[in-house]
Amino acid sequence: SKDLQNAVVATEDRSFYKNDGINYGRFFLAILTAGRSGGGSTITQQLAKNAYLSQDQTVERKAKEFFLALELTKKYSKEQILTMYLNNAYFGNGVWGVEDASKKYFGVSASQLTLDQAATLAGMLKGPELYNPLNSVETSTNRRDTVLQNMVAAGYIDKNQETEAAGVDMASQLQDKYEGKVSDYRYPSYFDAVVNEAVSKYNLTEEEIVNNGYRIYTELDQNYQANMQVIYENTALFPIAEDGTHAESGSVALEPKTGGVRGVVGRVAGDDKPGFRNFNYATQSKRSPGSTIKPLVVYTPAVEAG
Secondary structure, three states, X not given: OHHHHHHHHHHHOOOOOOOXXXXXXXXXXHHHOOOOOOOOOOHHHHHHHHHHOOOOOOHHHHHHHHHHHHHHHHHOOHHHHHHHHHHHOXXXXXXXXXXHHHHHHHOOOHHHOOHHHXXXXXXXXXXXXXXXXXXXXXXXXXXXXHHHHHHHHOOOOOHHHHHHHHOOOHXXXXXOOOOOOHHHOOOHHHHHHXXXXXXXXXXXXXHHHHHOOOOOOOOOOHHHHHHHHHHHOOHHHOOEOOOOOXXXXXXXXXXXXXXXXXXXXXXXXXXXXXXXXXXOOOOOOOOOOHHHHHHHHHHHHHHHHO
């Protein structure tokens, strides 16, 4: 909704429509403090960090964020950047993206949000768990009212609209029935592997991991993962044998120096795409690769050695 867009801009980056995607003061402060001083990033910088980079507070990461934000500003319109930002934002309770957040907390599509609901979701961006209305209606209400005040200061609404929206009882608006869809997960095979490892390593349940807002940092490279998924979704590469069985495959991309997993994808039987919590041939199949591994571990080193 337009109210949500205005609420986010008024609270997160009031100069959004005028700036070139960079908060220069905050950027140079981060450089001087070796990345330790955060906060104050523009919406475009936050998009660069959330969608493409790690959360590390380092000079290197801030520099990448700087140049990526400039590129995003050159390539996309402000409306497109704001849409991408909202679609990649975290809203607590394992919910990513404003559409799912709207359905999770208020039972409506993002386009149907009222002013008070829009202000509530915009307020959650600063602290998805701290300002989560399902955790504390009082804290979330106070944050919502702050966002409404920001909208008045930015000229998006008048005082009467603020008063009316602030008078809405948030508890009466809340719903908690939406569970999301399997198709919402962009990288199901990778996410699946992460969940399995967290379950076994930290003695957590799948439900706790998905719904309790845990932050899990991985070595995922979105370019690797996206390209691998494109290949595995090409049914022509997985022919059907004479006996009617389908070709099965799994692939894992590793960073040689660290062992970090950059990408994971497992082909499921038939024409189905890899899905979250499906059998993952990349991590769960016990079948040996046999001689198919020779080009990688035998022939390639031999060719490099001359």
